Amino acid sequence: MNETIPLCVPSVGIAEEAAVSMALRSGWVAPAGPQVDAFEAELAELTERPAAVSVSSGTAALHLSLLAAGISAGDEVAVATLTFAATANAVAYIGATPVFIDCDESGLMSPELLRLALSERAAAGRPIRAVVPVDVYGRPVDHPAIAEAARDFGAIVVADAAESIGARLGGRPAGSFGDFAALSFNGNKIITTSSGGAVLCPDTDAAEYVRYLATQARQPVPHYEHTEIGYNYRLSNILAALGSAQLARLPEILRAKRSIYEAYRNMAERLDGVSVLDAAEGNCWMNALILDSEQDAAEMARNLAEVGIETRPVFKPMHLQPVHSGSDPSYITGRAEDLFRRGIVLPSSTDLSAEQIHRVTDAVTAACTSRSRV
Structure with a gap:
């Protein structure tokens, strides 16, 4: 009998092995180090963003993006219904409510249905605070139309680009759309860090806030001081080395x-x-x-x-x-x-x-x- 052909497994080889070995030999095994810095800079350049923050998963990236966008408990968030559970889970983590939007014939969020939802919710006094479109199976959604609808009703766009790194839309790279965008580097993604993700930010101030939340929201004092809830969402330096090697092969x-x-x-x-x-x-x-x-x-x-x-x-x-x-x-x-x-x-x-x-x-x-x- 023929060997089973699996659905989707990572492609790693000598370059990735060498990068991980170098990171190990450097002594930087914590979730900080030169490979993290380099990986984040490479991601920002690839996606034409001012800054990127690497984190432990694509789900963490979505969660932090929503928090950095100011979404809080009780808010309504428009979410593509055709997606993996993580997209809606990140909304639920905050205590916000997902409002599911169906797709058009492409399988991607319908801008027309989104505009209808934004309009009706606004008229009812329950404005949608954020929109989370999803680049399903690596195919960018109609980001310009979605951005226009969101802008008309004062909603923030957090693009779920977990599956679409390397894709393009109208000459722009996936990940460049939205106020924030989230990437995933899970084992089956287009490139992998074994597990991991990244938040793509609109400016360096936003990136610093995301980084602060991802490191337990620790205050910059000698002792452990916390004025708000943070998370342990950092990416290890070793996995960042793997990510850079994968990016070189993109x-x-x-x-x-x-x-x-x-x-x-x-x-x-x-x-x-x-x-x-x-x-x-x-x-x-x-x-x-x-x-x-x-x-x-x-x-x-x-x-x-x-x-x-x-x-x-x-x-x-x-x-x-x-x-x-x-x-x-x-x-x-x-x-x-x-x-x-x-x-x-x-x-x-x-x-x-x-x-x-x-x-x-x-x-x-x-x-x-x-x-x-x-």
């Missing part, structure tokens, strides 16, 4: 990811009843196959599993999650749910070999051919 990783997407797109164009979510200017982090029906998607997943190919459903929307069962459905149209029902994510590891890609495309093609004969 162009190579992006080329590999794009070639996988093109192989899947070319396959889908030859088949009836399937399509691949358009990557546009995204980084092709993950590739989602959309089938005609929920039954077709479930059958495809079973067929691929039988031949050792791992898949996963498209994100289950937040408004369908039991933990958010009481959420307001006013801005839900069913588009995100439809993608969840009919979509499966195909293997998208950077280091997929040509043989593995052929195994996937051949298996999908065989399953579609078999279905058409029934």
Whole structure:
């Protein structure tokens, strides 16, 4: 039997090993040091931001971004419903309430629905304080339209760019949009620090406040003094070294990811009843196959599993999650749910070999051919 092709595993090699070894030998093993400083400077340059603060996870980055943006308990925050749980969790950590916004045909937050939510909430005397759009599967949302809507109603934008580093939109890099933006470097992301993330800030003052919150909000005095609640959200110097080595390889990783997407797109164009979510200017982090029906998607997943190919459903929307069962459905149209029902994510590891890609495309093609004969 063929070896299982996993969904998405990190690509690390000699360069990463050398960088981590150098950091270890330097003696900087704490969550501070020259590799942290260098990694943050590289991230700021890549995303065209004044400053970046590296932290322990993408979830921590979202949490700190919202805090630095002034969001507090009782506030309402517009959140893309088609996303991973961390986006909504960060809002809940603060005691704020997520208002879920459905997607358009692209699977990304609908600017029209967002504007409707902002308008209706403002008219009702319950203005939405912040907007959290999500670059789902590494594809940037329509940030200019979202920024315009947010600006018209006085809302702050915290962009969830956890999945989109290396992507572009209209010539601008992912992460450059929003008042704040959050990145993730989890093990399956486009680049990884094993675990980790970063807050991309509008200015150096904001960055200093984020850094202060991430280091237990300790006051600058000789003893331990705290005037507000802080968090232990720092990134280790060793992991930052890994991140810098990964960043140096980002162009190579992006080329590999794009070639996988093109192989899947070319396959889908030859088949009836399937399509691949358009990557546009995204980084092709993950590739989602959309089938005609929920039954077709479930059958495809079973067929691929039988031949050792791992898949996963498209994100289950937040408004369908039991933990958010009481959420307001006013801005839900069913588009995100439809993608969840009919979509499966195909293997998208950077280091997929040509043989593995052929195994996937051949298996999908065989399953579609078999279905058409029934």
